[in-house]
Amino acid sequence: xxxxxxxxxxxxxxxxxxxxxxxxxxxxxxxxxxxxxxxxxxxxxxxxxxxxxxxxxxxxxxxxxxxxxxxxxxxxxxxxxxxxxxxxxxxxxxxxxxxxxxxxxxxxxxxxxxxxxxxxxxxxxxxxxxxxxxxxxxxxxxxxxxxxxxxxxxxxxxxxxxxxxxxxxxxxxxxxxxxxxxxxxxxxxxxxxxxxxxxxxxxxxx
Amino acid sequence: xxxxxxxxxxxxxxxxxxxxxxxxxxxxxxxxxxxxxxxxxxxxxxxxxxxxxxxxxxxxxxxxxxxxxxxxxxxxxxxxxxxxxxxxxxxxxxxxxxxxxxxxxxxxxxxxxxxxxxxxxxxxxxxxxxxxxxxxxxxxxxxxxxxxxxxxxxxxxxxxxxxxxxxxxxxxxxxxxxxxxxxxxxxxxxxxxxxxxxxxxxxxxxxxxxxxxxxxxxx
Numbered sequence: 001x002x003x004x005x006x007x008x009x010x011x012x013x014x015x016x017x018x019x020x021x022x023x024x025x026x027x028x029x030x031x032x033x034x035x036x037x038x039x040x041x042x043x044x045x046x047x048x049x050x051x052x053x054x055x056x057x058x059x060x061x062x063x064x065x066x067x068x069x070x071x072x073x074x075x076x077x078x079x080x081x082x083x084x085x086x087x088x089x090x091x092x093x094x095x096x097x098x099x100x101x102x103x104x105x106x107x108x109x110x111x112x113x114x115x116x117x118x119x120x121x122x123x124x125x126x127x128x129x130x131x132x133x134x135x136x137x138x139x140x141x142x143x144x145x146x147x148x149x150x151x152x153x154x155x156x157x158x159x160x161x162x163x164x165x166x167x168x169x170x171x172x173x174x175x176x177x178x179x180x181x182x183x184x185x186x187x188x189x190x191x192x193x194x195x196x197x198x199x200x201x202x203x204x205x206x
Numbered sequence: 207x208x209x210x211x212x213x214x215x216x217x218x219x220x221x222x223x224x225x226x227x228x229x230x231x232x233x234x235x236x237x238x239x240x241x242x243x244x245x246x247x248x249x250x251x252x253x254x255x256x257x258x259x260x261x262x263x264x265x266x267x268x269x270x271x272x273x274x275x276x277x278x279x280x281x282x283x284x285x286x287x288x289x290x291x292x293x294x295x296x297x298x299x300x301x302x303x304x305x306x307x308x309x310x311x312x313x314x315x316x317x318x319x320x321x322x323x324x325x326x327x328x329x330x331x332x333x334x335x336x337x338x339x340x341x342x343x344x345x346x347x348x349x350x351x352x353x354x355x356x357x358x359x360x361x362x363x364x365x366x367x368x369x370x371x372x373x374x375x376x377x378x379x380x381x382x383x384x385x386x387x388x389x390x391x392x393x394x395x396x397x398x399x400x401x402x403x404x405x406x407x408x409x410x411x412x413x414x415x416x417x418x419x420x421x422x423x424x425x
Contacts, residue, residue: 050289051289052285052288052289052424052425053425054425072291072292072293073291075289075291076291078289080285080289082282082285083282084281084282084285085281085282086281086282086283086285086286087281087282088218088281088283090218090221090222091214091217091218091221095217099210099214100283100286102210103286103287103290103292103297104286104289104290104291105290105291105292107210129221
């Protein structure tokens, strides 16, 4: 049995049906890329996968159990990065990283947070408040969480938005390392990204 | 535990001190306006003091309710809270306590000074402060439910007052009643015990109700 499985998923927004009969299954080391035009329900699907939204029909199972009944156990295994990065303007980059990982149940020390930010190319900017960082740098602060959280399943909504080409390359290596270690990734992106490790599935929403 | 949530909210409040001071100055000004408007008739002032201070405290704590979840909602932190492996109720409890530390505690500390304007006796001042100390955390806890229900709505600020103010009525009655009872020689014990009971009940029930409301609002 696959680790993450979605069956007959349907999403309804108001009186409009965004998609129906979506099926997929994901195993260790696999990447699921969700494609589709704007407004086709990519973000809705990803929010369903994290348990933030309930599907109108169908269910999502983690190791064979419905994620609705797993709750905390499931939340401990996933990291979700949405459109909103959850970076606080008034906190510094390092405070943001330490607090968001504490929220995810992993308390990290200042040294580890420093290393993660350095790795994301934010060395020397750790103590600046997030409001003076650029859009791309704020995105990097949010992405640094992936380095420290150690979760199995990453659910990423447009992780490459606002990133420069060096950061896209960095993300690519990060994703490959994660998949190589047996992790799983579900992501949406409009940019092309070449992942050579692990198996890549494509899910097309119309 | 949710200690670091409290720490984070206090840190954010420190970085935006103006928000904290607005609430406190609103309280001070509202309480000070009454003696100016009513005139220096000492007996009238003494009778109305507890009611005025308590109503001002209700309004002041309402003032900052909108901010309790909205900034976290707008920058995506709230989504992360919902996806935290830790219990959402505990996180909410932490946020409500932080709200109380930032808005409630300054009011409690300020109230004896403001009570002097109304020529309250030392005993009455003590009871007033004690009733606020027990009552203001309940305001933050109940207010959190209203703030969670109106999250992301247009005109949520007005709606939250309509939702929450009726629920504040018992706290107002027993809070202001405590001072009157002690002035009448009946002792404030019964009123304060009831306020304590409200506090315990809301400590248990409000975080849970808030957590459920948040999940509904975010869907």
